[in-house]
Amino acid sequence: MSEQTGFQQVEILEKFPETLKPDTRPGYSGYIVEPQQLVEVARALRDEFGYDYLSSVTGVDYLPENKMEVVYHFFRTTGGPAFVLKTQVNRDEAIVPSLTPLYPGAEFQEREAWDLLGIRFENHPDLRRILTWEGFHGHPLRKDWKEPFFEEEAKPYKSRWPEGHVYRVEDKNPFHDNVQYPPGFDPEQWSPETDELLYAGLKRVDKSDDLLTEQVVVNLGPQHPSTHGVFRMVAVLDGETIVDLKPIMGYLHRNHEKIGERNTFLQNMPFTDRLDYVCSMSNNFGYALAVEKLMGIQPPERAEYIRVLMAELTRFLNHIFSIGFLLNDLGAFFTPMLYALEERELILDVFEAVSGSRMMCNYFRFGGVARDIPDEVMEKIRKLVFDRLPRKLDEMDYFITNNEIVRGRCEGVGVLTAERAIALSASGPVLRASGVGYDVRRADPYSIYDRFEFDIPVRYNGDIYDRYLLRLDEMRQSLRILQQVLRDIPEGPIMNGKPQYQVRVPAGESYGRVEGPKGELGFYVVSNGKPNPWRYHVRAPTFINLTSLAEMCRGQKIADVVTILGSIDIVLGEVDR
Amino acid sequence: MITGSGILKGLWTTFRHFIKTYLEDIRSGKKRYFTAEGIEMRRSPDVEGIFTIQYPEEKLPVPEEFRYIPFLVYDEGENGEKEIRCTSCGICAKVCPPQCIWIVRTTDPQTGKPIPQPKEFYIDVDICMNCGFCAEFCPFDAIKMDHDYEIASYDRIKEHIFDLERLSKPASYYAQIRPANFAREEAARAEKEAQKAAARKANP
DSSP: OHHHHHHHHHHHHHHSTTTOEEOOSTTOOSEEEOHHHHHHHHHHHHHTSOOOEEEEEEEEEETTTTEEEEEEEEEOTTOOOOEEEEEEEESTTOEEEOOTTTOGGGHHHHHHHHHHHOOEEETOTTOOOOSSOTTOOSOTTSTTOOOTTOOOSSSSOGGGSSBOOOOOGGGGOTTSSSOOOOTTOOTTTOOOHHHHHHHHHSOOOOOOSSOOOOOEEEEEOSBOGGGSSBOEEEEEEETTEEEEEEEEOOTTOOOHHHHHHHSOTTTHHHHHHTTSTTOHHHHHHHHHHHHHHHHTOOOOHHHHHHHHHHHHHHHHHHHHHHHHHHHHHHTOOSHHHHHHHHHHHHHHHHHHHHHSOSSOOOOEETTEESSOOOHHHHHHHHHIIIIIHHHHHHHHHHHHTTOHHHHHHHTTSSOOOHHHHHHTTOOTHHHHTTTOOOOHHHHSOOTTGGGSOOOOOOOSSOSHHHHHHHHHHHHHHHHHHHHHHHHHOOOSOSBSSSOOSSOOOOSEEEEEEEEETTEEEEEEEEEOSSSSOSEEEEEOHHHHHGGGHHHHHTTSBHHHHHHHHHHHOOOHHHHHO | OOTTHHHHHHHHHHHHHHHHHHHHHHHHGGGGSSSHHHHHHHTSTTOOSOOOOOTTTSOOOOOTTOOEEEEEEEEEOTTSOEEEOOOOOOHHHHHOTTOOEEEEEEEOTTTOOEEEEEEEEEEETTTOOOOOHHHHHOTTSOEEEEOOOOOOOSOHHHHSEEOHHHHEEEHHHHHHHOHHHHHHHHHHHHHHHHHHHHHHHHOO
8 A cells, every 4th residue: 555655645746846845854754835835735635646534733833943834644535644744834923824625624623723833724714712711821832832830841840859849839829729811811800702703603594584583592511411521512593403503622621732742751641541531541552653653663562462452442441431421312311321331340440450540541651561461350351352242232232223212313313424524534433434434443554453354344324323333333343353362462571671761762753543432543743852742742533523513413403412412422531632 | 123112122121130130139149248259249240230339338459550649668677667668769750740759868968968768758649640650660669559549638738748757658568459569579679689699709
């Protein structure tokens, strides 16, 4: 496949010999294009060369060179490696043409880049802050922005050792509260004008008949039990029908990426657990891959098998959990959920015995995993994988699949077509339930996934019911992989070399991506040879899957919104980062 | 298919789940609840029926690798004095992701040279994220992760910064909560000592 892609890349270069300049910085790859030509190149990539999937859009602040760089990762849904495109602008007037008209999936990612890095995207339909609040001061991922309680540019902090006289950081703040207000700002006097702007940005329908009706704006959330966390949707209703809808997030925002840039490479590992806290093992996997790519190391054989074992167990527990939650959203209050939680509990016991923690596993290390699996735990995994989980999965299938209420509520609701799913950069079960068989494990194999025999399930209706069925299919495939892993797992070391707390990462960039249970989870890491990353970006699958929420909801009833959101399977820890 | 059969199937599944708990209760008699054996039974992969653990009357035994707030290991001397293993080298403070460890190194008042012992040692447990890096990278096996997860208190400000006194726990406690790890580390240490002794014998 890579040969073919190489051929394709030559063709692209022939078409734009002047515009595309190879990125020659050591450790970097891809091509640099002037902002004026960006749209032209992207259009050609999409329409002529088949790079129909814009996976990741992010910015990097190169403060010493006074440059702001926007990095695009294009993929083809037929598989193969990335086409990396970059454009550089002056930091002080960072204006880049928006790719949202071409790739609607860039919408939220460009808003995020505007919010956190202050890159203005021209022609973006709705360029507002997305993760921080409306009155936020500055753009936090810029290198010259300092957070409240700022101590030093990079950890470890000098105040901790050898003269580590303890103090509580809150005691230093005159407000005794973790808030920094811009000058002249009084929180008591402030009311969100931007909400009015937001409401004005929503679409309405023209009513030409004589009936006097009014369209209402309804806020679902942020405090609403169905939103799986703190998440808000603003919907315009015509009667009961959704005319337009916008998701509003960021209530759980903690600037994960800024924290990541202060941390050393290894210190980031436990922080990745807290992204999608249901599947911390998958998050570890993606981050470990990205940094290992930079370091140029490979984990030993047994560690590779353990990694796949953990990742697939995670996929199983996430899917069964999300099916349970979906039923909750449908009104089957907690009975299916608890059946799902029972199985999850047993898998979490395994994680706890292996990694020391049920959810915040922090199990992967660069070049291996933290510790070996004890024999008795291996025995337990065998029992689960060969006996209990397949049985319980069939029971779940029998329990739910043909239930008339489930079918009535889910079939034909929240439809996303294949073309729109690709255009909106949906990934994971949402994409595959719409008829696109795109799975990173097969399209761009990582780790040792090329050794196992498994299918990529695809469903074609793109509705909630198909997303549910697809998750069942994927769990079956995960069990298939797990059975092969348990059959083949070799003995041997689990770590490449001696465990080190200060890893040496050469300068360069890398994009490590895994097929997480919720979709394509990517980590874009830039190193400048120092102990901590220069840039650390997470391509969060559920954040980007939410781009298609409005599309799925339009024309549906208000009562179905909750279920549609449940079928995307979001985790706010990852959406808000 | 008859309409409603799907719902009936679902109800049959819930009914089976409901009945199974009682059947299990009858089958295993009184030992299913409030006994160690019963808890083990209810967390095995063969368990059927409801397997809720009635915390706090019952507690799930934690696996050896379970990690919670770190503690400092001390060896007990002949007269019961505490010989703390920590040398205040600062690796735990450097590797700590949320930077919750604070160490003051002891210095010799006469020469001003550092003495390998912590004068003060603090862990802000409100900030600690229980990642276990400090225990993983400590070269002296001096800081280890605890199993005691019931540390709720009434005063967040005063009681949530653990000092040297509160953090210190004997090596016997460590051996009790992590027997396999303890045995492995002791063996490694004994081997190192033997090597050192052999080297000393070879070139005195």
